[in-house]
Amino acid sequence: MELSAPQIERARRGEPAARAAVIRAYQDRVYAVCRALAGDEAYDCAQDTFVKVLTQLDRFDPSRPSPLGAFILRIARNTCIDRARTAKLQRELLAQHAVVLEPTPPDDRAEVLRAAILALPVDQRSATALRIWGELDYDEIAEIEGVPVGTIRSRLARARATLAAAVAGEIAHAG
Numbered sequence: 001m002e003l004s005a006p007q008i009e010r011a012r013r014g015e016p017a018a019r020a021a022v023i024r025a026y027q028d029r030v031y032a033v034c035r036a037l038a039g040d041e042a043y044d045c046a047q048d049t050f051v052k053v054l055t056q057l058d059r060f061d062p063s064r065p066s067p068l069g070a071f072i073l074r075i076a077r078n079t080c081i082d083r084a085r086t087a088k089l090q091r092e093l094l095a096q097h098a099v100v101l102e103p104t105p106p107d108d109r110a111e112v113l114r115a116a117i118l119a120l121p122v123d124q125r126s127a128t129a130l131r132i133w134g135e136l137d138y139d140e141i142a143e144i145e146g147v148p149v150g151t152i153r154s155r156l157a158r159a160r161a162t163l164a165a166a167v168a169g170e171i172a173h174a175g
Contacts, residue, residue, distance in 0.1 A: 002067050012057050022057070023050055026069060030076045032133030037080035037125055039118050045083055049076040066143055073134045074144040077126055084122070116166035124159035127152050 003011070003025055010018035030049050035042035052075050060071045117125060123145070130141045138156075142149045 002069060005062060008060070008062055008068055012060065019054055019057075022053065022068070022072075026053075026072050029069065029134055030072060033073055033076050033129045034080055036117055036129035036133055037077065038083055039114070041080075041083055045076065045080045048083075049079045052079060066140060069134075070136060070140045070144055073130055073136065076134075077130065077144060081122060081126070113163065113167060116163050119166075120159055120162060124155045124162070127155040128159045128163075131156060 003021060007018055007021055011022045027046070027050075031042060031046045034045040034049065038045045049072070053072050056075065060068060062068075117128060120128065127141055127145065130136045130144060131138075134141075136144070138149050138152050142152045145152065
């Protein structure tokens with residue numbers, strides 16, 4: 001659901017009710033994208049996303065063809081990627097100084113799929129999350145990612161193949 005141009009303009013001017021409408025309109029999509037990209041860190045990433053959205057809303061240009069949703073989901077994607085980079089550095093430091101416990105294996109297919117999505121390379125995971133949970137079309141994803149539409153198509157095709165193999169492997173393993 002996209003907000004109307006007057007609602008967006010009121011939110012850009014800082015009107016509290018309009019800003020709350022922005023959050024309500026996009027909170028589910030943002031959380032779903034963050035869940036796919038950041039896993040257990042999704043709630044924090046989603047909150048960080050909306051803090052950034054509300055502080056950067058004046059940078060949104062309503063005259064551009066991309067909708068507010070694409071602007072917000074780009075911020076969500078970047079927030080998740082930044083958090084993942086920080087977490088990777090922290091894990092590397094921890095690995096140098098402590099024993100790292102292995103996570104327990106997933107119990108059901110939903111967990112297998114979630115783990116498989118989180119294991120995708122970041123470019124495929126990002127495109128998949130923006131397509132499925134962000135509900136964006138290929139052109140919007142390409143704009144957010146800064147790559148041609150054909151690249152998005154191939155990333156999504158590779159991600160689908162990887163996810164299908166992971167789910168099929170789990171079914172074969174369980175059966």
